[in-house]
Amino acid sequence: MTDRLAWKPLEIGPESSGVAGDAEGLLAELRRTDVAALLTERKALVFRGFGVTEETLGTVMDELLPNRAAYVHGNSPRTKVGRNVYTSTEYPAEFVISMHNELSYAHAWPERLLFFCAVQPGTGGATPVVDxxxxxxxxxxxxxEAFAGGVRYTQNLHGGRGLGKSWQETFETDDPAEVERFLAGAEAEWQWRPGNALRVVQNRPATVRHPVTGAEVWFNQADQWHPAMLGADAAALARVMPADELPQSVSFADGGAIPPEYVTQIRDRGLEAAVDVDWRTGDLLLIDNLLVAHGRRPFTGDRRVLVAMSS
Known part of the structure; x- marks a missing residue:
């Protein structure tokens, strides 16, 4: 416990590496480093002082994310800006984004996430990370103990107009057959509903073990999917319609309701244990998506952080 309380990401810069402070220097450092082993050992790596830009980002990503993946079945609002490169979650700047492991509600999730700061925020805007x-x-x-049996996620995706995301945005396709093939492979249940809408239901574990270290980790998004955590407007909406009709909702795997005080504890303790990574333009943050959860602090001014992921 003591070692984990002292944990923070490993910062790597040109001075400590003995290379030039540019993208070529970073590439040289990456090519002589066993990144996979270092990431498993340290859980998160910050590359700072290498002057990476959006123009030089591609070659760096090719080294750090050898199997870059699309954000298919993602539930947060993003904009695709390149080959499987996206803006980070586009929630309003004044809100905290609580801790989560990317796509932990899905059948398959990325092993690594890479964040790149193209424009640092005026104030705030750190990416908190937690063991x-x-x-x-x-x-x-x-x-x-309550979560030992897992959780059930329910998504209601509209067909072009409605609350939340459409199924076309979520699965990056207009082809229902392609969506069905994906969901069948994901062992999800689905139902096409009136108005070209789609309901998706998935039972998933609440914890998983890392394939290399064997560490058991909290790995679900029950707090983010729970109506009690979705803000005043969503809470008001939940009072006038069933929870499973909301754009997204969550229960225990047996269908039982999750008490609001449970998800409040989950959210608050994740944020309390987190370490903030403050951004400077050109910084990169690489995380092991099982060993580390991430979020976002509120900010002012412009903030442009891009994200990519790989299996």
């Missing part, structure tokens, strides 16, 4: 094993350990035994 996911510490997050699990921080929860009350009652909460851990």
């Amino acid at each position: 996911a094993a510490l997050w699990l350990e921080s929860l009350d035994a009652e909460v851990r």
Whole structure:
């Protein structure tokens, strides 16, 4: 426990590496480093001082993300800006984004995430990261036990007009047959509904074990999908319509309701245990998506952070 409380990402710069402070210097450092082993050991790596730009980002990504993947079945609002490169979640600047592991609600998730700061925020805007094993350990035994059977996620995706995201945005296709093939492979249940809408239901575990370290980590998005955590407007909406009719909702895997106080504890303890990565233009942050969860602090001014992921 003590070691995890002292954990923070490893910062790598040109001076410590003995290379030039540019993208070529970073590439030289990456090519002589066993990035996979270092990332498993340190969980998150910050590359700072290499002057990476959006123009030079591609070659760096090719080294750090050898199997770059699309954000298919993602539920947060983003804009695609390149080959499987996206803006980070486009929630309003004044809101905190709570801790989560990317696509932890899905059948398959990325092993690595890479964040790149193209424009640093005026103030705030850090990306908090938390050791996911510490997050699990921080929860009350009652909460851990309640989630032992897993969780059930329900999505209601409209066909072009409605609340939340459309299924076309979510799956990056207009072809229903392609969506069905994806969902069948994901072991999800689905139902086409009136108005070209789609309901998707998935049962997933609440914790997983890292394939290399064996560490058990908190790995679900129950707090982000719960109506109690979705803000005043969503909470008001939840009072006038069933939870499973909302754009997204969550329950225990057996269909039982998750108490609001459980998800409040999950959200708050994840944020309390997090370490902030403050952004400077040109910085990169690489994380192991199982070992580390991430979020976002509120900010002012312009902030442009791009994200890509790989299996």
